[in-house]
Amino acid sequence: MANSDQPGGIINDVASVTSIVKAAMSGTRDPRLKEILDALVEHGHAFLQQVRLTDAEFEQGLAFVRAVGQACNERHNEVVLLADVLGFSTLVALLNNADESGRTPGALLGPFYRGGSPEYENGRCIACEGSPGAALFVHARVLDTSGRPVQDATVDVWQASPVGLYENQDASQPEHNLRGRFRTGADGMFTFRSVRPAGYPVPTDGPVGAMLAAQQRHPYRPAHLHFAIFAEGHATLVSQVFADDSEHLDSDVVFGVNRRLVGTFEHHEAGTGPHGDHREAYYTLDFDFILAEGTPTYPTPPIQ
Numbered sequence: 001m002a003n004s005d006q007p008g009g010i011i012n013d014v015a016s017v018t019s020i021v022k023a024a025m026s027g028t029r030d031p032r033l034k035e036i037l038d039a040l041v042e043h044g045h046a047f048l049q050q051v052r053l054t055d056a057e058f059e060q061g062l063a064f065v066r067a068v069g070q071a072c073n074e075r076h077n078e079v080v081l082l083a084d085v086l087g088f089s090t091l092v093a094l095l096n097n098a099d100e101s102g103r104t105p106g107a108l109l110g111p112f113y114r115g116g117s118p119e120y121e122n123g124r125c126i127a128c129e130g131s132p133g134a135a136l137f138v139h140a141r142v143l144d145t146s147g148r149p150v151q152d153a154t155v156d157v158w159q160a161s162p163v164g165l166y167e168n169q170d171a172s173q174p175e176h177n178l179r180g181r182f183r184t185g186a187d188g189m190f191t192f193r194s195v196r197p198a199g200y201p202v203p204t205d206g207p208v209g210a211m212l213a214a215q216q217r218h219p220y221r222p223a224h225l226h227f228a229i230f231a232e233g234h235a236t237l238v239s240q241v242f243a244d245d246s247e248h249l250d251s252d253v254v255f256g257v258n259r260r261l262v263g264t265f266e267h268h269e270a271g272t273g274p275h276g277d278h279r280e281a282y283y284t285l286d287f288d289f290i291l292a293e294g295t296p297t298y299p300t301p302p303i304q
């Protein structure tokens, strides 16, 4: 066979494989893509050698990846779930959104972010009429790292219901229930009313659930709200705020909890506190989000 111009070589033994594969990829034009693929091959090959993967285990691993892909559809993203339970998503969020600037740390996007949530005026309720659960009033501010209010930031909010289900998982909730999009005022504030979310198990009916069971791990997340904040001149913040009295704060199945993201869910008796006109006991959450300077980016929703 004639030699091609492509660099590479003939494999002699285990020791020669990595360098020959890297040589074959050496024409990758985009330098960043080349850096990522080189490191993937180096670390991937080192991993295979470290565990001395057997043929049967390799087959099992490939079948697992295939099943993860096959478990995806427009309403469910098992690939994101896998990245989340392995801590990949949290590590990437922290690598990109946590530093000494004082900005609020990022947290994983998760598989339940949808684009196109309804736009609401401040103060609106994101829970549909007759939603069960204790009322939660959120008063939040968006500030820059010098403490100045960030006006006109767009804030996407999404959360699970008091029984721990997102609207897309639950036929009894209307479309886009417990999701909304708000805009900050001149004081950087955005406010809304909701119902207190519950902690919940991540979906366990697919291959990721089987992996968690094999690892003897519980599938629970502590109660939280998701926020994605977009503002001109600032890096986008994708984050979560966790209820301080929630179970599983120190064993979140997707490793999303950061001390700075634990918010005080203050309980008020009916007729007392800042919403004294509310006729039942309720909760308030006051929270400041701090954005770093930068250019906004827009995450691709994992589901439609």
Ligand code: BEZ
Pocket: 081, 084, 108, 109, 110, 111, 112, 202, 203, 221, 254
């Ligand atoms: C979530 O918080 O929406 C979530 C994150 C990771 C896996 C499953 C759900």
Ligand code: FE
Pocket: 110, 112, 159, 160, 224, 226
């Ligand atoms: Fe969530």
